[in-house]
Amino acid sequence: MTVGMTRRRSIVSLFTACLAITACANLGESDSSRVDLIRNRGELRCGVSGKIPGFSFLQRDGSYAGLDVDLCRAFAAALVGDADKVEYRPLTAPERFTALKTGEIDLLSRNTTFNLSRDAAGGNGASFAPVVFHDGQGLLVRRDSGIRSLRDLQGQTICVGSGTTTEQNLNDAFQSLGLPYKPIKYQDLNQVVAGYLQGRCKAMTSDRSQLAAARSGFEQPDRHEILPEVLSKEPLAPLSSGGDQRLADAMRWVVYALITAEEMGITQSNVDAKLQEARDNPDLTQMRRFLGVEGDLGSKLGLSNDFVVNVIKAGGNYGEIYNRHLGPTSAVPIPRGMNQLHSQGGVLTSPPFQ
Amino acid sequence: MSRRRSRWLELVLVIAVLTVVGILVNNLAVNLIRTGLGLSFQWLWQPAGFVLSEHSLPYESGDSTAWALLMGWLNSLRVIACSILLATVLGVGAGAARRSFNPLLRRLAALYVGSIRQIPLLLQLLFWYFVAFLGLPSEPLAPLGALIRLSNQGIGILGLNISVEFAAVLMGLSVFTGAAIAEVVRGGLDSVPRGQWEAFRSLGLAESPGLRLVILPQALPAILPALSSQYLNLAKNSTLAIAVGYADLYAVSDTTITQTGRAIEGFLILLLSFLALNLLINGGMQVLNRIMLLPGQRN
Numbered sequence A: 001m002t003v004g005m006t007r008r009r010s011i012v013s014l015f016t017a018c019l020a021i022t023a024c025a026n027l028g029e030s031d032s033s034r035v036d037l038i039r040n041r042g043e044l045r046c047g048v049s050g051k052i053p054g055f056s057f058l059q060r061d062g063s064y065a066g067l068d069v070d071l072c073r074a075f076a077a078a079l080v081g082d083a084d085k086v087e088y089r090p091l092t093a094p095e096r097f098t099a100l101k102t103g104e105i106d107l108l109s110r111n112t113t114f115n116l117s118r119d120a121a122g123g124n125g126a127s128f129a130p131v132v133f134h135d136g137q138g139l140l141v142r143r144d145s146g147i148r149s150l151r152d153l154q155g156q157t158i159c160v161g162s163g164t165t166t167e168q169n170l171n172d173a174f175q176s177l178g179l180p181y182k183p184i185k186y187q188d189l190n191q192v193v194a195g196y197l198q199g200r201c202k203a204m205t206s207d208r209s210q211l212a213a214a215r216s217g218f219e220q221p222d223r224h225e226i227l228p229e230v231l232s233k234e235p236l237a238p239l240s241s242g243g244d245q246r247l248a249d250a251m252r253w254v255v256y257a258l259i260t261a262e263e264m265g266i267t268q269s270n271v272d273a274k275l276q277e278a279r280d281n282p283d284l285t286q287m288r289r290f291l292g293v294e295g296d297l298g299s300k301l302g303l304s305n306d307f308v309v310n311v312i313k314a315g316g317n318y319g320e321i322y323n324r325h326l327g328p329t330s331a332v333p334i335p336r337g338m339n340q341l342h343s344q345g346g347v348l349t350s351p352p353f354q
Numbered sequence B: 001m002s003r004r005r006s007r008w009l010e011l012v013l014v015i016a017v018l019t020v021v022g023i024l025v026n027n028l029a030v031n032l033i034r035t036g037l038g039l040s041f042q043w044l045w046q047p048a049g050f051v052l053s054e055h056s057l058p059y060e061s062g063d064s065t066a067w068a069l070l071m072g073w074l075n076s077l078r079v080i081a082c083s084i085l086l087a088t089v090l091g092v093g094a095g096a097a098r099r100s101f102n103p104l105l106r107r108l109a110a111l112y113v114g115s116i117r118q119i120p121l122l123l124q125l126l127f128w129y130f131v132a133f134l135g136l137p138s139e140p141l142a143p144l145g146a147l148i149r150l151s152n153q154g155i156g157i158l159g160l161n162i163s164v165e166f167a168a169v170l171m172g173l174s175v176f177t178g179a180a181i182a183e184v185v186r187g188g189l190d191s192v193p194r195g196q197w198e199a200f201r202s203l204g205l206a207e208s209p210g211l212r213l214v215i216l217p218q219a220l221p222a223i224l225p226a227l228s229s230q231y232l233n234l235a236k237n238s239t240l241a242i243a244v245g246y247a248d249l250y251a252v253s254d255t256t257i258t259q260t261g262r263a264i265e266g267f268l269i270l271l272l273s274f275l276a277l278n279l280l281i282n283g284g285m286q287v288l289n290r291i292m293l294l295p296g297q298r299n
Helices: A002-027 A034-041 A067-079 A093-101 A165-177 A189-197 A208-215 A245-264 A271-280 A285-290 A307-315 A318-326 B002-034 B065-097 B103-116 B121-133 B164-190 B194-202 B207-244 B249-260 B263-292
Strands: A044-048 A056-058 A086-090 A126-128 A133-135 A137-142 A157-161 A182-186 A203-207 A224-226 A234-236 A239-241 B148-151 B154-157 B160-162
Touching (some): A056 A067, A067 A245, A067 A307, A067 A318, A093 A239, A093 B249, A137 A165, A137 A208, A157 A165, A189 A208, A203 A208, A245 A307, A307 A318, B065 B103, B065 B207, B065 B263, B103 B164, B121 B207, B249 B263
Parallel strands (some): A044 A086, A157 A203
Antiparallel strands (some): A126 A239, A133 A234, A137 A224, B154 B160
């Protein structure tokens, strides 16, 4: 009797366990968007580097700051309604795609180059938002080394970070010139910098923005120079794991909202006044749609109709974010160049909010 | 009655287990398809497209990814084999020194084991690389003429040139594992009854032959199993080489995974390669067991 009971109980518990496992196993297959998950959690999990001044860098008080970080904040403002509700996950270059794919983070805003292999379903299968920083790979050398161009680096050692497109670009550049070279690969930019400063390599290579950021921390920055050659196009963009249209659309239009806001002259400080102006003046249809006073653009994305207002209040428009972290008065000044609005001679532009 | 019931129960149990396994496998397959992956190893035969700073066999960036991975595997094997040799010399020396008559030797060995075992291996590797080896001048130092040449561009010993990356991994792994081996050796020596020490000393045998001829053969059964596990640890710890820029198997896989986006396949190959490495070490240790131990001592 007791034996039978125990046995029956064990069968019941076995089936319960089976059910639980089945339920968990099926969770991954469901069609629901990650947007709902983020909303329910009330917090956005954003993958960043944490080690690149100007893009994402750990501050003295333990917070993160930079262009990539402000984008996380803008996404959180649109998705959760509060720019402060972000949990930052510092990730190394090789870790980042695994973290995204396994769902440990919701999205990645970490100096990631947008290219075909990473976008395609047969590659990393990610969904990229629009480019937020147009960069290019360069080489940093000592001024007194006598190296003035790529050809002077023939047969020399070059420090490079592994697990990045940087390594491939370097190889392509030297192979097309038919020059031999010797890469010393490290896992992390800090080690690349240490290897270069310790004299292991004649040059170090990375995106020019990262070289500028790294050089700003050197003891004598003016003793080092970035070679004029640009080895690659490095359009940096935030991304989400593929196959989730709602999240991908939301990210895409948040980035476009930042660019459009700069085009329309809407800033963090005047957004309330502009909103009032749009409410009072029915003729400003374009601005009314943009700020969610009329129409249902936000709702179509599955966001609040005035998500643009939240996004601009979080950190201002694209130009404001850029100037805060990379502008002439910032710690890591990088000329805006290609990253100007199209009307100012750059390449940034946004499709219409219609 | 009860037998029939238990047979039914077995059937239900088997079906339940099979269902769960089936669901999990199906789930993995569905997710692989959903994320557009699917398992494929085609990329192994495509050109690697990257240069390696050191390789034991001829290699160019146009060679296949599989060949590049093999170069990484050989680099791992090379540094592991050299480290095992050096770690054993260090460890046996320090372990024996801890039971030596000479108080200075005893204290030095205790200091070595005590301090090295307290510091994480990664920190030690970074120290050897960035402080010790990259701290060398770029113009070679030649303290013994042409015998030894030291610079932060490479190390030359008796005409043999090794990279500073290799040297840093070799030193880091050997010194770290040597400390652990010293403890294994000391434990083994202590397992031999005191009477045996007194016996060879009373026969007038000197310390070193006494150790070699009387104590060590009896201590080996206690030392060898723990020693193989230290060797296996050393092999696994060698993946930290990427921190100091050495092109080992892990570093090469890391690059191929990023370039191909084939993380699951890449990790599978990495797992199998390390399994192969460790089976090699295991096999070597079994041969050593057979040679070193008397028939009665084998287990």
